[in-house]
Amino acid sequence: MAPSPRSPVALAFGGLFALAAAMGIGRFVYTPILPFMGDALRLPADDAGLIASANFVGYLAGALMGASRSLPGSPRFWFLGGLMTSALTSAAMAMTTALAAFLAIRFLSGIASAFVLVFSTTLILERLAASGRAGLSAFHFAGVGCGIAFSALLVAIVAGISADWRFLWLASAAGTLVFLALAALLVPSEAPAAATQAKNAGAAVPVSPFSSGSRIRLILAYGLFGFGYVITATFVNAIARTTPELQPTEPFVWLTVGLCAAPSIYLWNWIAARLGARKAFALACVLESAGVALTAITLSPGLFLLGAGLLGGTFMGITALGLMEARRETCADGSSAIRQMLAVLTASFGLGQVIGPWFAGQLHHATGSFSAASLAAAASLLVAAALAFR
Known part of the structure; x- marks a missing residue:
């Protein structure tokens, strides 16, 4: 039996738990x-x-698979399957010490994350818009910041009892399962009529995500944003631990990112309502560039945490603004076009993220520092701002 319909608020919180987990x-x-x-x-x-x-x-890869119009099954099936895969891959990280195994496990985890983002966002934003409660999308996107804050607290608490890195991964898997159960409860299956309507809407004449200069600029800006934020988002704790002057910030830096990210969607929605989504996107990229640069050049704990706060306070705002702008640009073309645009945007973002950590690792190997890579990331965010503003 399909779960009973839920209120828009329940749907939004279901999306929050889904993104918090994945x-x-x-x-x-x-x-x-x-x-x-x-x-x-x-x-x-x-x-x-x-x-x-x-x-x-x-x-x-997950974003590209999510773009397929022929992918069978409902969005709910795929995002819940992605959540289960996310839990299993987190647990698997505790079972090996081989680099090749780590690479394979985290690859599968990445596919799962993309599926959860693309399919839960498609499903939940469609239902919220249909119910006239599109503003509740902020709850959905706040899940990432809430999950980051939760993971920071979880790691701090579990590490505080002298547990090793393996137990940290197992605890993360357990947390994901809890959020999976909550998401499954709050996001019901589509009613047959709604599913038929969505299928018919998706049967509209396909419109390419690259059909206009505006869409192309958004896709390019989103990819540069992916490169620009990910180096700091990956290595900020490592920077804190390996820099003697910054070591006091290590227990707080990731928590700062999460606490600033969770409510940031509301702030950026408010700014977008006044400036427009593209200008808000550009402003957030400029502020994030400043935060990324701060983490690269300062030895002051206070300024380092400010840089982390600017990263947290902008990266989910940029993520949400880009996805919502993509939906606005394609909403007249049918649900399949929306999903395809969301997936292409996510793929561009993902490509930037693929390059970022590898680039940072190579520069660190050559220079012994993440500073050069972080400054390059800050520059890419300024280019993204220019593309979005235009």
Whole structure:
């Protein structure tokens, strides 16, 4: 029997739990766990970057698969399956110490994260828009920040009882399963009539995501944003641990990112309502560029945490603004066109993320520092701002 219909608020919270699990935990928990893995396994920065890039290659592959119009099954089936895969791959990270296995596991985890983002966003934003409660999308996207804050607290608490890096991954898997259960409860299956309507809407004449300069600029800006944020988002804890002046910030830096990310969607929705989504996107990229640069050049704990706060306070706003703008550009073309545009945008984002950690790892190997890579990331965010503003 299909779950009974839920209110728009329940749907939005179901999306929050889904993104908290797959993105906040499944995708980003690697950042606070990485210093523990690095110490225990003597993992060099270039290998750590490869592991992060493997996750983002999987994310890119998942986004491209999500763009397929012939993919069978409902969005709910795929995003719940993605959540289960995310939990299983987090647990699998505790079962090996081989680099090749880490790469394969994080690749699968990346596919799962992309499926959850693409399919839960398609399903939930469609239902919220149909119910006249599109503003509740902020709850859905706030899930990433809530998941990051949760993962930071989880790692701090579990590490505080002297658990090793393996137990940190197992605890993350358990947290993902809890959020999976909540998402399954709050996001019901589509009613037959709604499913038929969505299918008919998706049968409209296909319109390419590359059919206009506006869409192409958005896709390029989103890819540059992916490159620009991911280096700091991957290595900020490692930077704190390996820089003596910044070591006091390590327990707080990832928590700062999450706490600033969770409510940021409301702020950026408010700004977008006044400036327009494209200008808000550009402004957020400029502020994020400043935050990324701060983490690269400062030795002041206060300024370092400010940089982390600027990263957290902007990256989910940019993510949500890009996805909502993509939906606005394609909403007249049918649900399949919306899903395809969301998937292409996610793929561009994923490509930027694939390059970022590998690039940072190689520069760290050559220079012994993440500063050069972070400054390059800050520059890419300024280019993204220019593309979006135009």
